[in-house]
Amino acid sequence: MAVSTTAVTAAAAGMPGERRGEGRRPGETDGPVGGGSPLGSFIGHAVLTLLSLACVLPIGWMYATSLRRPSDVYATSPLPWPLSVGNYRHAAEVIPIGPMLFNTFAVAALTALGQLLTGLLAAYAFAAWRFPGQRPLYLLFVGTWLVPFQVTMVPNYTLLLRLGLLNTLAGVVIPTLCTALSVLLLRQHMESFPKELLEAARMDGRSSWSVLWTVVVPNLRPALAALGIVLFINAWNEYFWPAMVLQRANSMIQLGLRGFLGGTEGNDWGGLMAASGLACLPIFALYVLLQRHIVSAFIHSGLK
């Protein structure tokens, strides 16, 4: 379900303006998995089928369990029968799922948008200009990527405490508004952007700000979409930081899901599976809506 960073890196490295089939060497085909031979094709598809099943099975089991009767959650039949929405009703009674999903969506969207915006501006600066200290600054960005969260969490937590932002959604979002991932990927992509286009736009009298939004961003749309969805999913899946900031409120779905895990008190599997099933739906919806952009970005990168 998650889009790998590798794939996005490849997508971001793709040359804008390339079209399907361009740049293909003679003799190369866009054939099916497994090459030309029937046996290779069969093995390739068999492996892909198994991998797909392995990916889908846990999700299917989650929805199957969520749709069993609450008394049947320990049943091991692959198909739930009789069907019941009892677990969904129970989950909705125990935690405020609707507000939690809304808050989580808002936090994930704001985080992803903030990271895209800061990444875009920083990457534009790194790619379009040469200035003193550029390389050390860029390496500092690389360096922050290598610093684990555990190192920065207490200083960030202390800062939020002093700013009075603990136990607020703003406290979850603000420290994560800038990420090296988006700077690095967008800078890499902009580096391959034809400089002549930028110069032509400037000669036409456009300001740097205008060039960014009217020339660069439209051409970066596939990469921005692919990166945006990864950032959104990262923010959506983040548990530890919201758990640290929101100790006094269960205002995000991740913390709500954790509430069904009781350790020695026993896990509430029915409620957990129902709430998890609902928590996955916005991500599914996002994939469906942005599928064209994402696939397009990956195709471009694949042909590079």
Added chain:
Amino acid sequence: MKKSRCSGGIAAALALALAAAACGGSSPAASSPTAAATVPELRPDQQVSIVFESYNLAQAGPWTDTFTDMIKKFQLAHPNITVTAQKPATATASGYGSAAAASVQRQIAAGNPPDVGQLVFGDLFYAVRGLGATPLDTVVGHDAVQANFGGTHPFAATARTLGDVDGKTYGIPFVFSTPILYYNASLFTQAGLDPAKPPSTWAEVKTAALAIRSRTGKDGAYIDCLTKKAGDWCYQSLVDSNGGSVISTDRTRLTFADPPAVDAVTMAQDLVRSGATPKLSQEQAYPAFARGEIGMILESSAAEATFRKGATGASPPWDLRAAQMPSFDGRTVEPTNSGAALVMFAKDPAKQRAAWELMKFLTSDEGYVQLTSKIGYLPLRTSLLDDPAGLKDWAAKNPLIKPNIDQLARLRPAVAFPGDNYVQIKDTMLEAVESVVYSGADARSTLAAAQDRATKLLPKA
């Protein structure tokens, strides 16, 4: 040359980034001196706000609801005290264990520790030595602390000292269990066993488990005390009940490789080797027993609600029953305790007094009526179970609590390992136990090697 400059640049940038990341980090606060005299009572018009951190507030359903309700009732009774309740921040997927202590530690580092925390007993020494927990005897006086253990329905005598460190009371024992043998009476009947006579020794457990396995095709018995995930409180019950201990009484020498521990682990290994015990993790065994696929499980009573839900929801329903922990031949069971105590971290006298009022309320008769009837926790004020105004009706409907109450009378406190490395020592011990029981390693040499490694983690004298 170019490569070298590049590497140097990266190294310098990384160093800068690390330095920048480390800036602003603060060191954990050392324990501050506590008040020499008892703190004054609050004036009726004196407004005080305190923070209460409990891992029960992280669990949705009756746990959160009950605690929220109890805090509301406390505030009605003490309108000048405002309680802000919060859960620990933890990255663990299930259970809390030392995560609750880590959460308090992080907040101390940031300068905003909770005023009262619910910490597991294994963290108590660290809470005192490493987190600066406040000695209750100093704050409100020894007599007041002891008086709180008394009342119409006094605390079980064996529970009163569980929160003591070096002769001072730092924690009020709050919620805990002893190891209980839950069993599937329906499987017993199917296997030709008498469900009215559950096994009382480990030898009988093996016989019954093998009978269940051979006659019903289900698994026999699972001891949820022998993995790192299970924690060490229940494992200590096994070792203690075989005449041993995991650490010397002066807490300077590890003893978990001594013959009683080796024999206890060998017994568990034999259950696995003979097929009486399935090779399952805790996460697998819990639901398997609830599904009716295991005949017996040694477990905390905290799991009872899960088992009951599984038993009544199964098709057909099966008969859940409970018995005391089995003994080793010729020995008496010495059950240890799981669970948590309420520990005070407040330093301000007014907050200390307010925190003490909250601790008294949560461990009052009314508190235990709520905790037991709504969550199922063991009432440490045991005579409530005989009081019609207390829990008598509840006890009549919940007979499975009886073995736990009976074991409470001869409770032996689970010990916490000393020093800052207490978690590593515990994990080292349990990894060795797990390796012996489930992977067939040699008990004597494996435990001895683990004990040698763990001894190096003990605090230096």
